[in-house]
Amino acid sequence: MQTVSKPIRAEKKQQTRQALLDAALELMASGRGFSAISLREVTRQVGIVPAAFYRHFPDMDSLGLALVEQVSSTFREVIRLVRRNEIERQGAITASVRIFVEYAEAHRLLFLFLAREQFGGSAAVRQAVATVQQHFIADLQADLALSSKLTHLGPADLEILASLIVKTVFSTLPELINPSDDQPTASPGTVSQMEDKLRFILIGGKHWRGIAAGRIADE
Structure with missing residues (x-):
């Protein structure tokens, strides 16, 4: 036998x-x-x-957690590609968004899962997605700390800046990868709006005087 x-x-x-x-x-x-x-x-x-x-x-939640790990690995690869574009160079945001959109469309089902399960019904999967977001925020915060144009910002300021960028990307995912039936790919308007949002956040970060200064100015 x-x-x-x-x-x-x-x-x-x-x-x-x-x-x-x-x-x-x-x-x-x-x-x-x-x-x-x-x-x-x-x-x-x-x-x-x-x-x-x-x-x-052992159960369906475990399968969901495995999917989160799989999409997290895929997302990390996207981030590595994007980071090769120096974000302070002219046109870097446009190039980075293009890389991200192309990668997300190539792995549409995984990114669609990530986008939806941020607010999904499984608490275990939802928490896992939130943890993935926090990891990306921490990684981006470390990268932003190396920027010559953001040396005036402290760790708390950089964490807020990183959080704004990551959560903007996550919130835009459904529009990028779940277009209408007559529009098989993300519309130029959606992509352009994402670029503008990131540009707005980064320009604001370059001119932000810090949390403490902002609070004083509001008083």
């Missing part, structure tokens, strides 16, 4: 695991949230019995 080697079994298990992740994304593509899809629907999509699901995930 011929036996299947351990490496082949491990590869087949990984393929089935990824198929479950992909099935969940495909089921959500029609507009449903993650909490609205069932374990049975996911396994039916893959072609396995529901009991086989538990060989890969």
Whole structure:
């Protein structure tokens, strides 16, 4: 009797695991949230019995958390590409947004999941997405601290600036990757508006005197 080697079994298990992740994304593509899809629907999509699901995930929330990790890894790759554009150079914002939009459209289902589950019904997945946001904010804050045009800002100011940038990108995701049926890609107007928002935030940061100074001026 011929036996299947351990490496082949491990590869087949990984393929089935990824198929479950992909099935969940495909089921959500029609507009449903993650909490609205069932374990049975996911396994039916893959072609396995529901009991086989538990060989890969203890429950649906665990599958959702795995999707967050997958999209986080994809997003980190986007950020690395964007960071290669020096944000202070003329045209850097336009180039960075173009890279981001192209990457998001190429990985549409993953980014659509990220956009929707910021406010989704699964508390575990929602918290995981919030944690991903905080990691990006911390990374961007460290990058902004190296900018020669932002040396007047302290850590608290840079954290606010980084938060504004990251949350602006996250809030724009639905418009970028979920266009209307007659507009298969993000509209030039949406992309241009995102560029303007980021430009507005960064220019404001360059002229911001800091939290303490701002509070004094308001008094």
